Amino acid sequence: MAKRKVVDDQNHQNLHLQKGFKYWWWQLVEGNSGYNFCINVVILVFLALLITVMYLHTESRIVLEVEKRAVLLEGVNQNASNHHHSIVDDILLHKNNKCDYFTGNWVFDNKSRPLYRDWNCSFMFDDLACEKYHREDLNYQYWRWQPNDCDLPRFDAKALLGLLRNKRLVFVGDSLNRNQWVSFVCMVESAIPPLFKSRKLDGNLYTFSAKEYNASIDFYWSPLLVESNSDDPYNHHLSERIVRSESIQKHAMNWSNADILVFNSYLWYRSVPKLKVLRGNFGDPKPVYKEVERVKGYGMALDTWSKFVLSHLDHKKTRLFWVSMSPTHTRPQNWGKPAKGPRCMNETQPTSKEELKGSESEPKMMNITGDAISDLKSKGVKIDLLNITQLSEYRKDGHPTVYRRLWRPLTKEQIANPVKYADCTHWCLPGVPDVWNEILYAYLLSDSTA
Ligand SMILES: *[C@@H]1O[C@H](CO)[C@@H](O)[C@H](O)[C@H]1NC(C)=O
Ligand SMILES: *[C@@H]1O[C@H](CO)[C@@H](O)[C@H](O)[C@H]1NC(C)=O
Ligand SMILES: *[C@@H]1O[C@H](CO)[C@@H](O)[C@H](O)[C@H]1NC(C)=O
Ligand SMILES: *[C@@H]1O[C@H](CO)[C@@H](O)[C@H](O)[C@H]1NC(C)=O
Ligand SMILES: *[C@@H]1O[C@H](CO)[C@@H](O)[C@H](O)[C@H]1NC(C)=O
Ligand SMILES: *[C@@H]1O[C@H](CO)[C@@H](O)[C@H](O)[C@H]1NC(C)=O
Ligand SMILES: *[C@@H]1O[C@H](CO)[C@@H](O)[C@H](O)[C@H]1NC(C)=O
Ligand SMILES: *[C@@H]1O[C@H](CO)[C@@H](O)[C@H](O)[C@H]1NC(C)=O
Numbered sequence: 001m002a003k004r005k006v007v008d009d010q011n012h013q014n015l016h017l018q019k020g021f022k023y024w025w026w027q028l029v030e031g032n033s034g035y036n037f038c039i040n041v042v043i044l045v046f047l048a049l050l051i052t053v054m055y056l057h058t059e060s061r062i063v064l065e066v067e068k069r070a071v072l073l074e075g076v077n078q079n080a081s082n083h084h085h086s087i088v089d090d091i092l093l094h095k096n097n098k099c100d101y102f103t104g105n106w107v108f109d110n111k112s113r114p115l116y117r118d119w120n121c122s123f124m125f126d127d128l129a130c131e132k133y134h135r136e137d138l139n140y141q142y143w144r145w146q147p148n149d150c151d152l153p154r155f156d157a158k159a160l161l162g163l164l165r166n167k168r169l170v171f172v173g174d175s176l177n178r179n180q181w182v183s184f185v186c187m188v189e190s191a192i193p194p195l196f197k198s199r200k201l202d203g204n205l206y207t208f209s210a211k212e213y214n215a216s217i218d219f220y221w222s223p224l225l226v227e228s229n230s231d232d233p234y235n236h237h238l239s240e241r242i243v244r245s246e247s248i249q250k251h252a253m254n255w256s257n258a259d260i261l262v263f264n265s266y267l268w269y270r271s272v273p274k275l276k277v278l279r280g281n282f283g284d285p286k287p288v289y290k291e292v293e294r295v296k297g298y299g300m301a302l303d304t305w306s307k308f309v310l311s312h313l314d315h316k317k318t319r320l321f322w323v324s325m326s327p328t329h330t331r332p333q334n335w336g337k338p339a340k341g342p343r344c345m346n347e348t349q350p351t352s353k354e355e356l357k358g359s360e361s362e363p364k365m366m367n368i369t370g371d372a373i374s375d376l377k378s379k380g381v382k383i384d385l386l387n388i389t390q391l392s393e394y395r396k397d398g399h400p401t402v403y404r405r406l407w408r409p410l411t412k413e414q415i416a417n418p419v420k421y422a423d424c425t426h427w428c429l430p431g432v433p434d435v436w437n438e439i440l441y442a443y444l445l446s447d448s449t450a
Contacts, residue, residue, distance in 0.1 A: 101439045102387045104147035106350045106394060114141040114430035115155060121186035121429075123199050123208065126405040128182060130428035135403035137348045140428055145391060145435040152438050153445055157191035163444045164215040170255045173264035174223035176326040179426050180262070181206065181219035183433035184440075188217070204233050205254055218258075222251040223268040226301045229282065230268060241268065242276045242289070245300040248308050256312055259319065262386075262440065263305070266325040266369075267425070269298040270362055295364050302372045310379060319447065320383035322373055323436060327361045327389055329396040329424040334358040345418035347397040361389055384443060388436050398432045399424045 118129035131138060145152065171181040185208045189197055196211045206219040221233045227244040230236035231251075255261060269275070275297035279288040292300070309320065332341035335351045366389065373385045392398075401422040402415045414421040427433050 099147065099150035101147045101150070101152065101442060102391055103149070104145060104391065106143040106391075107146045108139070108142055109144040110142040113144055115434055116186045116190060116430055118186075118429055121189060122194075122197075123182065123185045123189055124429065125178075125182050127423070128179060128400060128404065128426060128429045130400050130403040130431075133400075133403040133405055133409075135401075135428070139348055140395075140398050141430050143350065143395075145438070153442050155187065155438050155441060157188045160441050160444070161188055161191060161210055161213045161215060163448055164210070164217065164260075165213045166215070167259040168216040168218065168257065169260040169262070170218040170220055170258040171262045171264075172220045172222060172251075172255050173225065173262075173323075174221075174267055175426060176267060177262070177264040177323065178206070178219050178221070179326075179429070180264075180323065180433040180436050181208075181217070183427075183429050183431075184217060184437045186429060187434060187437055204231065204251075218255075220251065220255050223265065224301060225251070225263070225265040225305050227251065227282070228268075240276060241272045242278050242282075243297060243301065244278045244282070245297065246304050248304050252308055252312065256308075259317060260321075260444070261318060262321045262323060264323040264326075265301070266298075266362075266365060267328075269294050269301070269365065270325070295362070295368070298365050299368050302368055306372050306376055309376060309381060309383075313381075315381055318382070319444075320376075320381060321440060321443070322369060322383065322385050324366060324369060324385060324387045324389045325361050326425075326427075327359060327393045329360070329399060331358070331360055334360065335396055340419075342418035343401070343422045344396050344399045344424035345401045345422045347399075349397055350394045351396055352394070356393065359393060361393070386436060386439055386443075388439070391435065392427075392432050395427075395432050396424075398427050400426055400428050403428070 117131065118124050119132045124132075126133070130140070171177045171184070185199070188210065189208075192210050192212065198209050198211070200207045200209075204221040206221075208217040209215070210217070221231070222228075223230050223236070224241075224243050225248060227247040227250055229238055229240070229242040272294055274291050274293055276289040277292055277297065277300070279290070313320075329335075329344040329347070331339065332343065333339040334357050335355050336357055370385065373383055376383050399422070401424065402410050402418060404410070404423060410421060
């Protein structure tokens with residue numbers, strides 16, 4: 001349509017020029033003074049120049065677009081080795097989201113990995129910086145995810161930033177989503193010179209700005225998506241979990257104007273047997289609660305979220321993703337080790353499908369997510385599920401355990417007690433969430449070429 005309009009405008013202009021041209025041609029032929037003749041020649045030459053310039057301008061605009069795309073694609077394609085398809089293949093494969101990125105295997109690859117170093121990312125968080133906090137075995141940094149049916153596009157920070165130009169991307173959810181946001185920022189920040197990037201932590205909202213690109217890459221803390229007593233970004237580990245299952249507005253007004261939204265929420269529902277659903281407001285003198293089982297509570301929240309997404313977002317503009325539950329590795333019996341072992345401590349290799357004997361994830365909750373997403377899809381919302389659960393399940397080696405610092409370093413006693421203190425929930429960076437972001441990148445790239 002847009003192309004057609006440009007062509008029409010061009011014809012319209014040409015028509016005007018032709019009329020003018022006729023008039024001056026007549027003058028040129030009919031005019032009898034030398035002075036007039038000179039003026040006319042000058043005007044003719046000027047007109048010819050003008051037409052040429054206009055023509056070249058249109059041409060160069062097209063060439064520029066093509067070049068811009070080529071630069072974008074070239075970046076993606078550079079040094080493509082055999083596990084990376086050419087961009088043409090990528091477009092063909094990914095166009096109708098035919099490729100299942102989520103079924104595949106981990107490949108040890110210390111040539112193309114890691115994508116950055118924890119001590120070299122200006123925006124790292126210390127609870128994820130395992131190498132910096134003395135993890136000796138660094139193999140966790142060297143695994144690449146290889147889908148069975150296709151290849152992920154080669155990650156290119158500049159190309160990704162190009163896709164985010166003049167846009168706001170917000171990760172909304174819990175600390176796993178923050179984990180993914182930190183990974184995202186570290187993946188792109190090396191492509192931005194020091195004075196052109198900044199990070200601001202403001203209550204629930206963390207903002208990373210890439211100034212040259214006028215791009216904003218944010219994280220918004222709302223671990224249960226709807227309002228809850230865990231919404232304080234610092235003081236949220238309370239013994240009871242209280243939610244206002246029908247209230248999302250207070251959070252949503254901080255993210256609803258985003259161009260791209262990446263949601264997650266799972267762990268805070270998973271980690272309690274029951275939730276208290278608050279009827280009125282927080283701070284009511286006589287609060288009224290109803291206790292619900294966690295899966296039910298999760299369903300109620302996703303209902304509220306779906307309704308909001310459906311009725312309050314601009315579906316033409318907003319691109320949505322949901323990241324499925326991130327698996328934890330606190331039960332060694334799930335990969336064939338004694339149940340009393342030190343959780344995921346000292347794990348240095350991924351498990352294989354065959355070794356996996358169980359999972360700590362809750363399939364019922366996956367079902368609720370899956371249903372909510374397909375329902376939104378069927379109503380025309382541009383949303384995709386990034387189903388990273390299984391691929392992450394293999395990575396029992398990927399967690400920070402005791403090689404981290406949260407507020408303060410772990411004490412000697414804590415380090416010596418991994419059964420209690422090893423973090424087998426979040427992920428060391430660089431590591432597993434980089435792959436979640438590579439998949440997100442694949443989706444954004446295929447959107448841009450659709
Ligand atoms: C591509 O590979 C060549 C040779 O292996 C190397 O010199 C060059 O730096 C690489 N380019 C990028 C962008 O990695
Ligand atoms: C990559 O891993 C292989 C196999 O473990 C090892 O032989 C090689 O030295 C490693 N290369 C680098 C650059 O770490
Ligand atoms: C990352 O490494 C490069 C090259 O070694 C260095 O110039 C840069 O200052 C480092 N950045 C950080 C944040 O450590
Ligand atoms: C900068 O990005 C914001 C979205 O984050 C957008 O609303 C605004 O129009 C952009 N500014 C320019 C000059 O394009
Ligand atoms: C969220 O939005 C509300 C209303 O615009 C605002 O008062 C509040 O400060 C915002 N929170 C953050 C963290 O930006
Ligand atoms: C982890 O491995 C180190 C070195 O092999 C060993 O000294 C330590 O006891 C192990 N820790 C646990 C909790 O198994
Ligand atoms: C998930 O949903 C499918 C079909 O809707 C059903 O067959 C399956 O039993 C459900 N699984 C769980 C764990 O609820
Ligand atoms: C996500 O993937 C897992 C296994 O790969 C599958 O069991 C599950 O049904 C998928 N979830 C959805 C909502 O499609």
